[in-house]
Amino acid sequence: MYTAGAEVFFEPKKVAVVGASPRPDNLGRAILENLLTGFKGKVYVVNPGYTEVLGLKSYPSVQAVPDEVDLVVVATPARLAPRVVEDAGAKGAKGVVVFSGGFAETDTDEGRRLQEEVVEAAKRHGVRLLGPNCIGVYNYSNSLDTFFLPRSKMKRPPPGPIAVVSQSGALLATLMDWAAARNLGIGKAINFGNKADVDEVDSLEYMAKAPDVKAIVVYLEGVTRGRALIDAIRLNVNEGKPVIVVKGGRFQATARATLSHTASIAGSYDVFKEAMREAGALLFEDLEAAFDAAKVLVSQPLPRGPRVGIITNSGGHGVIAADTVTAEGLEVPETPAAIVSSLRQVFPDRVSLRNPIDLTGDARPEQYKLVAQALVKGGLVDSLLLISLVQPPTMDVDETLRTIELIRDDDEGIPLVVVTIGAEAGVKLARALEELGIPTFELPDRAARSLASLLHFRRARDLVKSKGPAPTVPKEASVRAKEIIQRALSEGRSKLLEDEALELLRAYGVRVADFCVARSEEEASACAEKVGPRLVMKVISPDISHKSDVGGVLVGVTPKSAASSYRAIINNVKSRAPGARVEGVLVQRLESGHEVMVGGLNDMAFGPVVTFGAGGLLVEFLGDVTMRLSPLGQEEALEMIKATKVYRLLKGFRGETPANIDAIADIIVKVGLLLNDHNEIKELDINPILANQETATAVDARVIVARGGGQAVVR
Template identity: 30%
Template structure:
């Protein structure tokens, strides 16, 4: 790992010397595996074993403690009972150890111990780590055995990392580097990942994380890795965990942890997968076949049922199975039997049985089309050799041709086959065609590969000046967004009956009256709409005033435009990730619809347009059942402005516009909620203010 001053991370990659404290000769103990692994690399580095009983283990003399060594080791693996770790660390620091690998879990005062190590100019990996391995430097300090290969694994869960390594080995996918980061008491995942950009044996990176503290630095490291040409795959948990169960806004209650992680992945060019098996399948696919330029898939098979299931599965994973252009469909129809389906999916209707070459012929015709980015072959191919041995040479020749076609056109060909796993390896994988015994695995691997494109360059999006002063209540939130070019209805701030009458004379009915200090006004009876005249507004003001008390009321002109779609646009500061933009179907039923798109802020108007396209309600925006479409560009400009406000204001925890009423002639934000943390000066002022009975 790249050294940076006193960081000392080199000790965890290629130490010049190391010591295993707690070495054992018992194969059932951690000390045995650490010691035997370390000794395998003793031709590259000096290896010391430490056991308080001294003597000899594994043919090597043991020292009773670190202070008894002739020379200090660069790295020390800590495999002693929790209560003894601190003492071993102090001995190591006293003799000049630069790195500690903490295997032991449950170390008392672990945080303070990590601070002590760092203050002394050394580093700690762990504690509660399952160890590390580097194929290039022949460093192994972990349980089990590793097969060298192209995949690097950085895992917060040691055992899950081991599962990835085992699954990879079963699939012929070895490991270039393995690091179990454990509790990250000192060395963090971002540091370890940043170094892999220069690790020559690594061709792909697998990451498992449960927590995303310091996510901005972490995803910067992942983006750097991706920019180096290595695919990066992330596995995590928490799909059902809301970012804030007690969030005041729709933005906070709708956004899940994975929504934010996915947004960070998109910006960094990282592929998120759901299971260890999917991760290994995807890595193998990416290292075997070309990366698709898009998500348009041709499905080819020798069974209508299997073709249909493959198409359904592809669509469910986000791939497209578009109908072929008439020219391609006609070409296929001329080449295949009369009963063949040729529009996509393509059912060969027995052509494969008559001539095995028709599989490759059909796939080639599809790959030649500009409207196709990849092909999935589903069904019997791959099994002919097992059932009809005389066809082995012919089937092998077709498999070789399929791989050659993928390389020639730069488009992947994946297969789902009824063949046995060994046959798939021999017939398809070895020829550059990723093949699976279950169709869902094939299309999920392809869908993940389709997301493996270079991260888009981050456009320089200018930010406004930060907001000064307090931002409390609806009126101030209106002023804030209006000052940044976001359209709002004409309105007046009113606190008394006289001010209400004066405001009604200057505005056009019908009116909306709001008690501006409520975030969710409908639930509190703090909003009245459709007030036809000043008299009705006065009656409603009297009712609200009696029920809710004095405060900042707002009288607005009601938006009366027809064919409006209500949207939500909000930005929220997520711990570790920074500002996150949420765009979704809005109104009072926002949470019921749960139709949102999420990206890290700030975003351009172009990105906001793409977010609108991801919503389930997108057809409403284009016009539904004869209604006119809305001005998407106006909505996108508002979304971009909201994202820039959030990115420019570190004190802003949340800004939400709901609803934004979008119509053919533009968009209007008719409600807004802003949450800012107080500056030190404001906190001091608020401390001197008497408490307000209504909380505003």
């Protein structure tokens, strides 16, 4: 049982490096050199082949070190790693970093066996394991640096409030080098590789408690502890720390690559996107954009609202900025007449004062302050985007710098980003502004997207805080559902019969079209009299997936024609699917209304997910589907419905009779509870649900079950 978290890797006092040697190309030596550069704790060398390495005594084993050891860094071939981890555990180490490749990421029996041995050795001693197949940890605050990359070849960035959590080691290393070249401050970084133990969840839980971390950039490929990841992200969001996520393996071809890269399987990206939205994370598909957002999020206050004031001395730059701001869901409000009238006393007619405010190519720095003050003091904007191109002779660099600093100081509660570009003057201004904590960008679209991330985070934080408890169902409902599922599993079936699927829904309070099961012509007539007057009849068979294809469905049946319809269905199936088992015929009342679909699945990473969309064939044709993690409440279900195109039809588009939206939402909630309570349900589809002004009724249902389908989730 583990009691320690990722802090054992970031905050050790005594570190042992196993495998370091005097050879210049030895990876352990590079790690040792990095630690000796400034690490504030003690460092020991373990290598039985040497008595001394880089002036330090070398010990034959970790247990031979005459001192306590907190962290053991393993830079040996993979075949030796299990023995070293065992040695470290026996010594009482709290954490072990295994750099070597050659484990599960090779997708070989030998690699998997070695990884299992390493994990078991760590578990026996309660040691936290980072890796294998990783580069370890970087912590500026105590100069801990376990990267095996020499500082002469990979620069370390300046200190800063950004942390980086990466599943890929090479990506992390090059990002750190890239950040150093751009003077972007990073204070902490961790790579967990195959994440045989420590993963992104442990890393984020640590970052939430780290006082010097203000934002975290996360690169992920595969996710295993999905709900725990959501909780860890929310932990940071509730602390006011944005979590900025980039996901690798979004498509089928790249998802295959993640398996060979870090022994992780990439799940559905659609589910991942929804999980990140509900967690409060900011999801990016571009690494540069992710770091742009981080730079702004750690340096600027959150805006009160969506209104952006754009002040520029280039019309083209201003148009691009306005387009991007609008595309990101923010607003570029038109300048009110009173403010225009006031500014027009100072500016000639060629200056556009509408927002974007284009001061034109002969603008002067002091004019930016005049306009910014008018917009902010006039209550027109919640944030400012300045485009200050310093190539014109009227734009003195030093004066522009002083003016922008004054704008920042006068309006401290207003987020501010600046666009400036150029080989010399632009670079000089950008560097000076960055030193003042004012984020700059070379291109207006990058600046606009980054500025938008502030409002996106504010909304994400508010969403997380508004999460309420999910509803529950009576115990007897769960018991009845369990009986239905277990009966199918005990008979070796992975698919519920249609009457079982409808009974399952009914157990959870979902309204289903009245039905009964007939096993003879006489029973068909009796069922029809009971259920009638307008009916549909369907064959019940565990062997037939598409009933209509074998003549197993008849619509428009009446009580008088029920017996002959039963006979026709049985004969059709005998001739078209002669080997199929027939369990009876479902006699069901015909319903009317708008067709919608509610479904769900048990995602391998995030557990139960409920979906909603247009029903019938339209669900596949339109792809008009929304999803939420379950369980969920009525308000979330209503949001799902409103986010679809079919919502307009349900509201009564062009005189159509509207549907009972609340009744549909009620089904979504109950299906979410059903999925959450019964992890044996692998897939569920109710298609169609017929919704009219009074009710929403499930007509057809398909349920796939399996033993050990996942874990139920309580939220």
